[in-house]
Each structure stands twice: as structure tokens, then as C-alpha cells.
Amino acid sequence: MVTLNRPTGTATRRQVELSPADAERAAALRSMKTLALSLLIAMAVVFAIAFALQERVTWLQYVRAAAEGGMVGALADWFAVTALFRHPMGLKIPHTAIIPRRKDQIGAALSGFVEDNFLSAPVVRAKLDSADIARKAGAWLATPAGAERIAKEGSAAIRGAFTVLNDDDVQAVIEGLVRKHLLAPPWGPPIGRLAERVFDAGHHHRLVDLLVDRAADWVAANYDTVTHLVTDRSPTWVPNFANELVGDKVYIELSKFVAAVQSDPNHQVRKSIDKYLNDLARDLQFDPAMIARAETIKAQVLGDPEVRDLARRTWTTIKHALLDAVNDPHSELYRRFTTAIRDFGSRLVSEDELAGKVNAWIGDAASYAVSTYRSDIAGVIEDTIARWDAEETSQKIELQVGRDLQYIRLNGTVVGALAGLLIFTVAHAVFGG
Known part of the structure; x- marks a missing residue:
């Protein structure tokens, strides 16, 4: 992890840990800020020289006007970009530090945007229909590596389930089922x-x-x-x-x-x-x-003792049989399961009707999920941003888009210089000087 100093609104600075990817983005951001600042300083130097010599060298008036416009554009865009993330120069000017101040509103707006434009049944179904997930999944399942992966994951899930399940609880469930379906009728x-x-x-x-x-x-x-x-x-x-x-x-x-x-x-x-x-x-x-x-x-x-013993023996037999099977990749159950996965994958690729049914099931399930839980899913964005520290949120966003925003400063400097030159030229031509 890399650390980055960032202002906290006072003279003190905190150190925030950054991931390698964020550290790379921070370095790129610093480079762009240095370039934009260097261009502003260059404009200031050119302005000072041109302003000092414009009386003796008339054409330097145009240079001065261009440099002056460039500085104005650079400063204005620096203020605009900086005001998104913090108070410029620590001055609490109204409508600055927009992201830290309006973090929660931004999160709610982003959540609503995702919900309205991405988590809708027609959008999700159209994407799934074009993806043809069934055949892609079938092609992977039909490979030895794919079938083996699913078998291993299934074995891990079974082992995990047996670790979590309480034997007494399972035996009670089996006993209840025996009494309800076998003894009661x-x-x-x-x-x-x-x-x-x-x-x-x-x-x-x-x-x-x-x-x-x-x-x-x-x-x-x-x-x-x-x-x-x-x-x-x-x-x-x-x-x-x-x-x-x-x-x-x-x-x-x-x-x-x-x-x-x-x-x-x-x-x-x-x-x-x-x-x-x-x-x-x-x-x-x-x-x-x-x-x-x-x-x-x-x-x-x-009777009661016999039923309890039946439930105990049934669960013990099932548990030991499954554990022995999933722990042995050469067991009959494991091999049959792997073969069944590969056969199913091959059928998904070769049988249009089956692939169509699976795609339809996936589309129906996804449509139901987004229609029923779209607000909950999108709410994760709002809740997550709400839990973030305001300055940390500002830093995260700045690391993602700040480098591109520095181009605004560069463009502002260039556009300002051209605008200043154009305005001075037009005014000089119209009014003389």
C-alpha cells in the first residue's frame, strides 16, 4: 500500500493508504497538475515580459493579451476543478467543495440513475438475450476443466454445508418428515x-x-x-x-x-x-x-425410539456417503456427477430447444430479480457512499476522474489565450490604440 497526504481543512494533513492502482492514478494526477501549473506559470512569465516591453515592442501587446487571457482561463478553470473536491486555497467560498458537501445527494442520484437506466427488466432481458448465456455456459461445462471446476465447487459446498449443519437439527427434521409423511397417514x-x-x-x-x-x-x-x-x-x-x-x-x-x-x-x-x-x-x-x-x-x-433411531441412522448414512464421495475424486458419485455436467453442457450447445429454455429461465429469473429487488440493489450504491468519509469520497472520485479534469485547466489556458488575443485584436482594430 502507498500513502497519500491530503488536506483535512486545517493545517494538518492526514495520510491515507492507497491501493497500487490508486497510487498509480495519484501519480498521474500529480503529473497533470504539475503540467497545468507549469503552463500557468509560463503564461505569467510571458505576460510579465510582454507587459514590461510592450511600449518598446508594439507587437508584444498581442502577446501580453494572449498571456493575460491564458492566465485568466487557467485560474478560472483551476478554481472550477478545485471547487468540485475542496475549498480553493482553504477559503470556504460558497458553492465550493461540492462533492464532500453533497456526497449523500450524489450517492442517491447515482443510485436512482442506475436503478432507472440499468436495473430495468427490458434492459436486462435484452442484454441476456443477446449474450446467449446458455450456449456459452454449455461450451465451458462441456470441457473437462469446466466440469471438474463445477464438481470441485459442488464438493466444497457440500463440505461447507455439513460443517454448518447441526446433526441434531437435521435428525429432528428427518424425524418430523417421517412422522408427517410416514406415520401420520x-x-x-x-x-x-x-x-x-x-x-x-x-x-x-x-x-x-x-x-x-x-x-x-x-x-x-x-x-x-x-x-x-x-x-x-x-x-x-x-x-x-x-x-x-x-x-x-x-x-x-x-x-x-x-x-x-x-x-x-x-x-x-x-x-x-x-x-x-x-x-x-x-x-x-x-x-x-x-x-x-x-x-x-x-x-x-x-414407536418413538425406533423413529429417532431411524432418523439418526438415515442422516448418518447420507452424511458419510456424501462426504466419502466428494472427498474422493475417483469415487463413483464424483465421476458420475462430472460426466453428467459435461453431458449437460454438450446438450446446451447442440440442442436449440434446451438452450432456448435455459436462456428463457435465466431471463425470467433476472427480470424478476431486478423488478422485485431493483431498489434494494441500487440502494447498495447509496448506502455505501453514505458510509464513506466526505473527504475520502472526494479523494476516490478525484483519483478516478481528476487526471482528465486537469485537461480542462490546460484547455482553459489555451482557449483563454486565444480568446484574449482575439478580443484584443478585435478591440484594437475597431477602436485603435
Whole structure:
């Protein structure tokens, strides 16, 4: 940083820190001020010499008139330029130091100008329409560097969000959503409607086939178990050979029965299962007693501790999965996200309809933003200038435009000299001398 001395309205001077760019502007401003002052001094020297010698050298009268006009023009323009930023020579002449005195009004006027002429929906939309942002953004997104940049920024945003978010608060939100959308509505009717569609389409038959097949396998592998069930339940006075005959008969009939159910898709047992399931699906929808039983089961399965544990485990799983994915540039999620970005960018470039929609969305969003918040956006200018110190504001503006304003002093010196020469020449020609 570079420091610049500036007057504070008294004999003391404060040192203000300047950025490198402002320091460069300050140096250019000093050079122009030196040039303008040098030209004024030159005019004064020429005037003094011409005034002293004009009686002996007649044509020096014209030089004197030109120099005199140049000094007047230089002094007048110096006063005008200086009066914008400070009191000339420290004298509090009325209507001087305009910028420091009217800083807030200037800020309000600038804010209003920006609001009226730049922050209007037609202006913003016209600029966005001509810019074709969608295709330009798509061309960048389609490059590996662009997609990688968006992926990195997205990863940083996710990490930042997890840093800011409180786990207990997020779990409370998940728990609230579970209670509102999962537990509050009755389970019976929706489950019944879903089951009815499944049963009507016959999708449950594969499950029935699986159960029957497993039953057949069990019967085939458990001869002793079946026969012992008969022997253990028969009276003690029944002879053993009779128990064995009965047990063997029961096993054979059971095997035949299971085989018949297994081989016949229209078996009465299968029909009974279908009827039971269809009745259950209808009862879950329309029977108050069955609906109440479903609600009781729901409450038993998902009580308060279970819901809180579900919310905790859900959030923990999501958090760890996302963090692991965004921290590993070689993870499947990271690679898929990057690929999706590049594909979307390529579509923006190649598909006119998609690009047109995106441009329209951008235009609508920007138009809504400037229409709704134009006063707030422009108000930033007014509020910022209002917070600035009056002299600091004057210095900031002078550093930006002061060098160009010094040309007014130079032009004033030249124009004044030409005007003085012209006036003297005309007056001399008309009135003589």
C-alpha cells in the first residue's frame, strides 16, 4: 500500500493508504497538475515580459493579451476543478467543495440513475438475450476443466454445508418428515390398494410357488419327523407296528398332498390362498377393525425410539456417503456427477430447444430479480457512499476522474489565450490604440 497526504481543512494533513492502482492514478494526477501549473506559470512569465516591453515592442501587446487571457482561463478553470473536491486555497467560498458537501445527494442520484437506466427488466432481458448465456455456459461445462471446476465447487459446498449443519437439527427434521409423511397417514388403505393390485396381477404366485416348493423339500427330507409326530401322539396301548403303519400312511398322504399342490396351479389350496389374500387386501382398505389392527402394528413397530433411531441412522448414512464421495475424486458419485455436467453442457450447445429454455429461465429469473429487488440493489450504491468519509469520497472520485479534469485547466489556458488575443485584436482594430 502507498500513502497519500491530503488536506483535512486545517493545517494538518492526514495520510491515507492507497491501493497500487490508486497510487498509480495519484501519480498521474500529480503529473497533470504539475503540467497545468507549469503552463500557468509560463503564461505569467510571458505576460510579465510582454507587459514590461510592450511600449518598446508594439507587437508584444498581442502577446501580453494572449498571456493575460491564458492566465485568466487557467485560474478560472483551476478554481472550477478545485471547487468540485475542496475549498480553493482553504477559503470556504460558497458553492465550493461540492462533492464532500453533497456526497449523500450524489450517492442517491447515482443510485436512482442506475436503478432507472440499468436495473430495468427490458434492459436486462435484452442484454441476456443477446449474450446467449446458455450456449456459452454449455461450451465451458462441456470441457473437462469446466466440469471438474463445477464438481470441485459442488464438493466444497457440500463440505461447507455439513460443517454448518447441526446433526441434531437435521435428525429432528428427518424425524418430523417421517412422522408427517410416514406415520401420520393410516397404513391400512394404501397397503391394501397396493396389495390388491399385486394380487390381481398374480405377482404373488411366484412367492406361493416358492413356499410350496420349500414345503415339498421339507417333507421329503423329514420322514422321521412326520412319523414321530404320529407315534408320539398315539395312545400307549396302541402297538408299535400300528403306529408305524399309521405314521407311514400319514407321511405318504402328506407327500401326495404337497406334490398335488405343487403341480396343480388351480389347486384348491392355491385358490384358498388367493381368496384369503384378496380378502385381506380389501379389509385393509375398508374394514375399520382391520385398519385399526394395522395402526396398532405400525405403532408397535415404529414407536418413538425406533423413529429417532431411524432418523439418526438415515442422516448418518447420507452424511458419510456424501462426504466419502466428494472427498474422493475417483469415487463413483464424483465421476458420475462430472460426466453428467459435461453431458449437460454438450446438450446446451447442440440442442436449440434446451438452450432456448435455459436462456428463457435465466431471463425470467433476472427480470424478476431486478423488478422485485431493483431498489434494494441500487440502494447498495447509496448506502455505501453514505458510509464513506466526505473527504475520502472526494479523494476516490478525484483519483478516478481528476487526471482528465486537469485537461480542462490546460484547455482553459489555451482557449483563454486565444480568446484574449482575439478580443484584443478585435478591440484594437475597431477602436485603435
